[in-house]
Structures are given as structure tokens and as C-alpha cells.
Amino acid sequence: EVQLVQSGAEVKKPGESLKISCKASGYSFTTYWIGWVRQMPGKGLEWMGVIYPGDSDTRYSPSFQGQVTISADKSISTAYLQRSSLKASDTAMYYCARHRLVGAFGAFDIWGQGTMVTVSS
Amino acid sequence: EIVMTQSPATLSVSPGERATLSCRASQSVSSDLAWYQQKPGQAPRLLIYGASTRATGIPARFSGSGSGTEFTLAISSLQSEDFAVYYCQQYDDWPHTFGQGTKLEIK
Numbered sequence: 001e002v003q004l005v006q007s008g009a010e011v012k013k014p015g016e017s018l019k020i021s022c023k024a025s026g027y028s029f030t031t032y033w034i035g036w037v038r039q040m041p042g043k044g045l046e047w048m049g050v051i052y053p054g055d056s057d058t059r060y061s062p063s064f065q066g067q068v069t070i071s072a073d074k075s076i077s078t079a080y081l082q083r084s085s086l087k088a089s090d091t092a093m094y095y096c097a098r099h100r101l102v103g104a105f106g107a108f109d110i111w112g113q114g115t116m117v118t119v120s121s
Numbered sequence: 122e123i124v125m126t127q128s129p130a131t132l133s134v135s136p137g138e139r140a141t142l143s144c145r146a147s148q149s150v151s152s153d154l155a156w157y158q159q160k161p162g163q164a165p166r167l168l169i170y171g172a173s174t175r176a177t178g179i180p181a182r183f184s185g186s187g188s189g190t191e192f193t194l195a196i197s198s199l200q201s202e203d204f205a206v207y208y209c210q211q212y213d214d215w216p217h218t219f220g221q222g223t224k225l226e227i228k
Contacts, residue, residue, distance in 0.1 A: 035217075037165075037219075044208065044219060044220075044221045044222045045157075045159075045165065045208050045210075045219040045222070046219065047210070047216050047217045047218055047219060049216075050217075059215050059216075060216075061122075061215075061216035062122065062216065063216075095164055095165070097165075099212075100167070100170065105212050105217070106153075106155075106170060106212060107155035107167050107170035107171075107176075107210065107212060108155070108157075108165075108167060108210075109167050109170075109176060109177075111164040111165055111166070111167075112164065113164055114164055
């Protein structure tokens with residue numbers, strides 16, 4: 001079964017850093033782009049960026065460029081989203097999702113279950 | 122970046138009736154358009170890609186149409202499980218932007 005399993009919920013204080021994970025299984029991790037999507041409480045979906053684990057080619061939304069880092073570890077089929085100096089406004093659900101086409105872009109066909117991040121003093 | 126605008130923000134429809142949701146792109150995205158369904162507490166689910174191709178396991182009552190800048194998602198004969206929020210997304214150009222969503226509610 002093709003699936004993405006994300007790390008558990010996080011509670012952080014402002015100024016702390018965050019690294020959440022997305023472990024892929026059931027397919028060739030290195031040949032599909034994986035992306036991250038933010039959903040703030042009660043709001044819509046925001047596309048943050050994507051990575052191609054095969055060569056770590058990464059694309060970011062201008063809204064998130066310089067604010068987050070997307071990476072991948074091929075050896076354990078896991079993608080990561082990092083953010084330093086967290087703010088209360090980073091409180092959100094974060095989803096990872098896989099592009100449906102091998103080696104190319106397309107819709108997100110497989111989604112992780114989401115990781116809820118709460119930033120509060 | 123390409124701005125995706127969905128209308129209406131909220132659509133009230135009775136079970137068994139047909140619903141039509143719209144999505145407009147600020148510039149042409151060809152047919153690089155997807156529709157997702159999201160229910161409370163769940164991750165989004167892919168319904169339609171390539172503007173009109175149903176994803177695996179999606180019932181035939183869901184249909185997508187359009188190209189360029191104007192797109193439509195139609196749901197015929199609404200079932201109780203179809204009441205949710207629907208998002209369109211373009212993947213023609215970076216960043217792959219989403220629309221703000223349409224909430225489909227029971228009338």
C-alpha cells in the first residue's frame with residue numbers, strides 16, 4: 001500500500017525550532033516529487049514547496065522561501081519540513097503529499113495524515 | 122504567481138440535487154488543474170486531475186470540465202458524504218497554488 005506517515009503533533013514555544021517528518025512506503029521514494037501544504041486553523045490550503053528526493057531538487061513558494069527548509073533522506077524514505085524561530089502564526093496543520101506522476105509534476109494523489117503544530121508561550 | 126479564485130464561498134444544496142462549483146485562474150493553466158475534497162479532521166483527497174480525469178476510486182457522479190482559466194466541478198445527485206470543502210489547485214506553474222475553497226453544505 002502506498003502511504004505517507006507523518007510524525008506526531010508538536011507543541012512548541014515561540015522562538016523554538018521545528019522539524020517534522022513524512023515517511024513514505026509502498027513506492028519508489030526517489031522518483032516522485034513530495035510537497036508540503038500548510039492549513040492554518042479554519043483556513044484553506046497553502047502550497048509551501050516540494051522536493052524531488054532523487055536529487056534533492058527543491059522548489060519553494062515565494063511566501064515560504066527563506067522561512068522553511070524542505071529536505072529528504074533517501075536512505076529512510078523520509079521527507080522533512082524545518083522551521084526555525086517559530087511564531088504563534090506558525091500554528092497550523094502541515095500535510096505532506098506526493099505528486100502523482102513519476103519524475104514529473106501533477107496533482108497530489110497521496111496525502112499524509114497531517115501534523116498539527118501548536119506554537120504558544 | 123497564479124491566483125485561483127473559487128466561487129461561491131459556500132453552496133447550499135439539498136441531497137439528491139446537483140452541485141456546480143467554479144474555479145478561475147488569473148492566467149491560463151492549460152488543463153493542469155486538480156480538485157480535492159476535504160472533510161473535517163481529514164486530509165484532502167484527490168478527486169479530479171487534468172481538469173477532467175477522475176482519480177482512482179472516485180464515483181462517476183463527480184465530473185470536472187474546463188481548460189485555460191475557467192473550470193467546473195459538478196457533483197450530480199449529492200450524497201450525504203459529499204458535503205465537505207472543495208479546493209481547486211493549479212500545477213501548471215510555480216507555486217502550485219490552491220483556491221480558497223468552496224464549502225458545500227446541506228440545504
